[in-house]
Amino acid sequence: MNWHALATRLFPQGFEIAEHACFLSGTAQVDGRSVAVIGTTEHTPIGVEIALAQAQAVLATVRDHPQRPIIILVDTQGQRLRHRDEMLGINSYMAHLGKCMELARRNGHVIIGLVYDQALSGGFLTSGLMADACYALPDATIRVMGLPAMARITKVPEERLTELAKDNPVFAPGPANYVRMGGLQAIWDGDLAACLVKALSEAGSTDQRSALGQARGGRKWAQRVIDAVISGDHV
Template sequence: MNADAALSAPPVSSTERLIDALFDQASISRAGPLVTGTGTLDGQAIAILATAERAQIGADLALAMARNVLDVMREAPGRPILIVVDNSGHRLGRWDELMGNNGYLAHLSTCLYLARRRGHRVIGLVNELAVSAGFMALGMATDACYAMPEAEVRVMALNAMSRVTKVPLDRLTELCATSPVLGPGVANFIRVGALRGIWSGDLSAHLREALAEMPGERDTRRELGLERGGRTLARDIAAQVRAGV
């Protein structure tokens, strides 16, 4: 590598370091905030789709990620996909709004759903930050999503929630102490069943265990939320809706 290339190369992100820690070997490439490639664990190839540096998910990035998922389905049918989530949510800008960024995010989620239906085990891992649509379109679109111990997860910050709902911030903070549905943070998302668990220590062992789990025919997050006391009504209400009660 010449001096000019070395100076222009971005510093290694925490996402890339995490990928190195997860796999026996990993071959990845980075284009801006998008990190893609293939990792090997115990001889098994796993597709890697990740974002770095708390990226904002714009229409262009969402489309590139969806393209990667489609490529994996075409070129490596059935290969597991690991999604390393590190984003600041959907990008807010005139261009993205004019392009219909919500449609691109929906397309990305649909591609991940199709991959799961075609037998790809899709696992999410929140590295540093997962916010709003960036979490729902990636972490929530997986068979199972986990988080690193220091990760931060939220759909909406409490101060923003206060502005939208007109509920005083102090009152929202008080409600979050007893209702994990309202509160940001990994602990609350685990209680409601959105996150399966926390990965610490031997990361390869955690990945190995997640890969070994057989995906169910249906979403079990409502059951997890009930077992953990975070969502006590969601399972039964959903069952009543499906039954037409």
């Protein structure tokens, strides 16, 4: 789904969103109030320019529109893998974006992420996964690392990882597996505008992903480790 078709379904009360070099920014009306819209399109990789543009848009919202909800529309193939971006410190730009999102949250901005097409690696980590709650469309492509790349990094044969992925969502791509792990709150289908209204009303600033992953059976140890650290007990 292209971003304009998505926005038409997501914001039936109207929207003013501009696209510039695969970067989306603007405003929309949701349930009678204005929300800020920030995102990417065309599977664009997140380089220093887009990371900085997203950060600037978040900070402008915090400065000019206190507590206005922020909607993050995610479609990215991950961070841009170029020597130039690495030399400029793409990791610092993406960390800056994540910090800006946290600043917005601490200043009362509800942040909702929606993966409407593709979400890979670092581009997803510092956008949708930084939201108070992240959702996805049924046909979205989501993964932090593909199994071939994971096999090269871990030295575990790809065939073994493929077998593990059948039962363990940590190794498997796709929105359903990220729901099981708690990374996604839910998958949206049908009336997207109603889904967004509901998400905004239910959003909270407390990170529930580990608890959701434990309850859904996708991440069995994360919450247990967190509880043990807080209590000082051994796992």
